[in-house]
């Protein structure tokens with residue numbers, strides 16, 4: 216640790232496991248002692264908190280389990296217990312440790328959503344067994360709210376007194392995080408509300424945001440790693456995309472899909488009993504009976520991608536009215552006036568390009584991972600202000616099979632049948648299937664159905680938007696998320 220501050224904040228001769236040893240807390244936040252060799256804990260990284268227990272002090276740690284001399288990458292809780300040499304030093308140790316932990320900007324009060332329904336319906340168990348004990352070790356005050364129904368988290372985020380919390384945590388899949396972002400951005404005080412740091416602990420089927428954050432630093436997408444990131448309180452900005460159709464808006468942090476990916480994501484629900492195999496099984500079904508969709512996409516390319524597509528003018532003027540299903544007329548007018556309206560971009564005067572269909576798949580991604588095993592957009596960045604666009608038009612069956620098998624590594628974007636670019640704004644004009652003009656598709660954003668076309672799966676169910684033209688713009692780094700580093 217070259218250049219680190221080795222000044223001792225406190226030193227003492229303490230008893231650890233019956234052995235008397237020197238113990239020092241250095242200004243750089245390392246705790247040094249001897250116990251069958253030199254031992255060191257980096258408070259910022261390894262220590263959750265501490266408690267005074269009679270004459271002892273218990274340091275609560277979360278450290279990598281070691282298999283022999285190698286670290287396993289698996290985090291385990293462990294207490295380091297020591298007895299200071301006197302009553303006065305006991306009090307001084309507590310003061311110095313508290314001062315140090317307080318100085319590193321950790322959250323002290325968190326509002327925690329637990330989705331008991333997501334994934335394998337194990338959100339509650341994950342929270343009780345794995346999340347709560349760590350937050351308790353870190354002495355973080357928590358207010359827990361189980362989500363009772365769809366959009367419950369959005370309702371709560373919409374009216375929560377955010378001044379009482381240092382962050383909002385979602386023990387769920389991506390769905391609850393997206394609801395929270397939508398709730399915050401539909402508040403009158405959205406510009407301050409959206410700054411509250413958001414944490415996500417993977418407990419759903421699709422844990423794309425958690426996987427993207429943890430994988431970015433080489434950590435496994437595990438509950439303990441996600442909770443440790445929240446406790447340590449590091450933050451990073453996250454782009455938010457605004458999907459607009461008339462007066463209707465949906466705020467997305469993960470992705471938008473139309474065509475093959477949306478069909479597999481949504482229609483495979485009927486095979487939920489298969490577990491996660493449903494996605495592979497249904498992808499194979501769709502592969503055998505491949506659909507092509509008419510339509511077109513226009514976009515504003517990021518620098519370096521200007522050569523893709525053909526030049527066009529802004530095509531958003533006739534973007535129709537959405538369905539506004541969860542809003543009354545009065546609420547909708549109020550929202551329009553006060554809530555976040557999307558980024559202030561002069562869309563009409565940007566350099567628009569167009570790609571005409573038919574398409575097999577259109578996918579827009581904000582972060583690299585769409586789910587724990589799907590690296591949709593390997594070059595996506597959390598806050599670059601761009602979305603990664605993955606377009607697949609025609610593709611023979613064999614290369615299609617091969618690129619579908621490469622989704623877990625991100626290798627699909629290198630296929631000559633895939634166009635992979637970054638865009639600043641985007642317009643989707645979805646059409647019907649080429650072989651059956653009476654049937655349209657599904658538009659999926661962040662795992663939820665945004666629009667269902669005629670003759671599509673469960674088309675009788677209402678969705679937020681209509682299967683029609685919609686526009687997407689990105690606000691760079693609008694949201695803040697807890698991150699491992």
Ligand SMILES: Nc1ncnc2c1ncn2[C@@H]1O[C@H](COP(=O)(O)OP(=O)(O)OP(=O)(O)O)[C@@H](O)[C@H]1O
Nearest residue numbers: 332333334362363365366387388389390419420421
């Ligand atoms: N108590 C509940 N009962 C039914 N649905 C709920 C409940 N609480 C939350 N939900 C809904 O569950 C959906 C899925 O949530 P989440 O993203 O956490 O899990 P997931 O397993 O990753 O998602 P998916 O079911 O889309 O695969 C969200 O749309 C949310 O509104």
